[in-house]
Amino acid sequence: MARLDQATYLRYIHDESRRFHDVLAACDPGAPVPSCPDWQADDLLWHLGEVQHFWTWVVINRPKAPDEYDAPERPGDHAGLLSFHDQQYVALVDALRSAEATDEAWTWSQDHTVGFILRRQAHEALIHRRDAELAAGTLTPFPADLAADGVDEVLDVMYGGCPPWGEFSPLPHYVRVDLTDTGDRVWVQLGHFHGTDPEGITHDEDDIHVVADPGVEPDAVISGTAEAVNARIWRRADGAETHLAGSLEIVDRFRAVIHQPIL
Numbered sequence: 001m002a003r004l005d006q007a008t009y010l011r012y013i014h015d016e017s018r019r020f021h022d023v024l025a026a027c028d029p030g031a032p033v034p035s036c037p038d039w040q041a042d043d044l045l046w047h048l049g050e051v052q053h054f055w056t057w058v059v060i061n062r063p064k065a066p067d068e069y070d071a072p073e074r075p076g077d078h079a080g081l082l083s084f085h086d087q088q089y090v091a092l093v094d095a096l097r098s099a100e101a102t103d104e105a106w107t108w109s110q111d112h113t114v115g116f117i118l119r120r121q122a123h124e125a126l127i128h129r130r131d132a133e134l135a136a137g138t139l140t141p142f143p144a145d146l147a148a149d150g151v152d153e154v155l156d157v158m159y160g161g162c163p164p165w166g167e168f169s170p171l172p173h174y175v176r177v178d179l180t181d182t183g184d185r186v187w188v189q190l191g192h193f194h195g196t197d198p199e200g201i202t203h204d205e206d207d208i209h210v211v212a213d214p215g216v217e218p219d220a221v222i223s224g225t226a227e228a229v230n231a232r233i234w235r236r237a238d239g240a241e242t243h244l245a246g247s248l249e250i251v252d253r254f255r256a257v258i259h260q261p262i263l
Contacts, residue, residue: 001152002148003119004049005099006115009118010093011092012125013125014136017052017085017129019127020048020085021089022135024045024136027041029137030042030116031135033073033132033134033135035131035219041135042078044128045081047084047158048124049084049085049087049088050074050094052089052121052124053071053091054069055092056091059096059114062106063103063105063106072217089125095215096114096117096118101113101115107120118193126146126147127150127234129230130142130234134204134236139187139203141227142226144182145226147225148230149232150230150234151186152184152186153182154210154230154233155177155258157231159260160208165196165197166196166203167195167196167206168192169191169193171192173190173219173250173253174211174219175208175220175238175250175251177221177222178223178224179225179229180224181226186210187213188207188210188211190208190218190253190257191207192204193206193207194226208258219246219247219250220244220250221244222243223242223245224242225240225241228242
């Protein structure tokens with residue numbers, strides 16, 4: 001699947017962050033966030049502003065690691081949180097606009113470029129915009145191209161990444177994800193992850209990797225619009241608008257991997 005270009009990611013970081021602001025500006029600050037059960041609306045507002053503050057520092061100070069990063073202090077009220085968030089997304093867009101996607105930058109992934117930050121922060125803003133809308137009880141559509149890219153990103157990066165201290169052992173089982181409105185297809189191979197992390201903890205668990213079309217019939221197919229699939233994988237929707245075909249056992253194994261909580 002082709003990535004979106006830098007200008008498009010920048011536009012979406014801005015537009016999704018602005019929509020996030022507008023929703024929460026009109027929302028009860030104490031409203032529960034259904035998709036983030038421990039949070040109220042103001043906690044969500046603080047979270048995205050804090051995340052964007054951090055990545056702005058990383059981009060401006062690239063390629064330094066954030067060892068000297070000073071975390072901001074949380075504002076004390078709803079108005080302060082709204083103002084803080086506005087400052088952060090504008091600063092993030094400005095910092096990213098002044099950089100090249102190929103520039104070296106610290107990231108927590110194996111992709112140490114500004115391009116990784118561009119893509120990740122567009123999806124961070126999109127998914128938290130949906131969280132804000134769930135808290136406020138009003139939903140608006142996802143942009144189809146961003147949602148399609150988001151399906152690939154969440155499966156490949158958020159669930160399918162492999163740290164250097166671990167190893168992915170593939171199995172001959174595949175799930176194909178068909179996005180009915182954009183025509184994109186994402187192939188996922190099931191497998192097993194094992195390794196010992198830097199803290200000495202041993203990991204031995206089922207895993208997935210996004211792969212190129214292997215030229216075989218998939219064991220299962222999950223289909224739906226890019227928005228429906230992206231929201232479902234992020235556990236921001238119930239999956240009623242997606243369709244399953246093929247081996248339900250393989251689907252269940254796929255689900256077991258992606259049903260781990262991520263924010």
